[in-house]
Amino acid sequence: MSKVDRRIAKSQKAIKKAVIELMSEKSFDAITIQDIADRANVNRGTIYLHYTDKYDLLDKMIEEHMNNLKELCQSAAELTFEEGNYVWYEYFESNSVFFTTMLDSKGAPLFRSRFLELVIEETKVDVDVTAGKNSGFHEDVILQFFGTAIVGAVEWWFKNGMPLPARVMAEQTGALLDRNLD
Structure with a gap:
C-alpha cells in the first residue's frame, strides 16, 4: 500500500471535518461544495480532486467508518459480546461527532440503513435458529430484531x-445479546 502524502491527508481530514461541522448546522442538501471548501480552508478544486461531488464525499466517509467497524469485528472475533461491544463503543466514543451527526442528521438517512446492514451482517454469525x-424462529426476523435493537441503543x-x-453500554447491551442468543 502506498503512503499518502501528508498534505493530501491533511486536506482530506479538513474536508471531512468541515462536512461534519456543516451537517451539524444545516441539512446536507443545503451544503454546497463552496461551503465545504470555505470551512476546510481549501480550494473547490481540491475537493474535486478527491471526490466527484458532495455525495461521493459523504459516501466515502460512511464507507470508511463501516470498514473500520468491520475490521474491529474481525479483530474481536474471539471476544464475548460484551468485550466486542466495548471495542465498538470505544470506537463510537472516539468518533462521536461523526456518529452523532450521522444519526441525528436528516441529510444522511443512508447512514442508518448502512449501519443496520453492517450490524445484521456481523450478528449473523452468532445466530443459530x-x-x-x-x-424455530425465522433467521431474518431474529437478525432484524437484534440489529434494530443494537442500532437503536447506539442512537439512544x-x-x-x-x-x-x-x-x-457495552456490558449492558452485551449481556442482553448474550442472554437472547443462547
Missing part, C-alpha cells in the same frame, strides 16, 4: 449525549 431459545446513546460510559 436450530437450537436454544431461538429454535448519542441522542442523549452519551449519558453512560462506553464500558457500561
Whole structure:
C-alpha cells in the first residue's frame, strides 16, 4: 500500500471535518461544495480532486467508518459480546461527532440503513435458529430484531449525549445479546 502524502491527508481530514461541522448546522442538501471548501480552508478544486461531488464525499466517509467497524469485528472475533461491544463503543466514543451527526442528521438517512446492514451482517454469525431459545424462529426476523435493537441503543446513546460510559453500554447491551442468543 502506498503512503499518502501528508498534505493530501491533511486536506482530506479538513474536508471531512468541515462536512461534519456543516451537517451539524444545516441539512446536507443545503451544503454546497463552496461551503465545504470555505470551512476546510481549501480550494473547490481540491475537493474535486478527491471526490466527484458532495455525495461521493459523504459516501466515502460512511464507507470508511463501516470498514473500520468491520475490521474491529474481525479483530474481536474471539471476544464475548460484551468485550466486542466495548471495542465498538470505544470506537463510537472516539468518533462521536461523526456518529452523532450521522444519526441525528436528516441529510444522511443512508447512514442508518448502512449501519443496520453492517450490524445484521456481523450478528449473523452468532445466530443459530436450530437450537436454544431461538429454535424455530425465522433467521431474518431474529437478525432484524437484534440489529434494530443494537442500532437503536447506539442512537439512544448519542441522542442523549452519551449519558453512560462506553464500558457500561457495552456490558449492558452485551449481556442482553448474550442472554437472547443462547
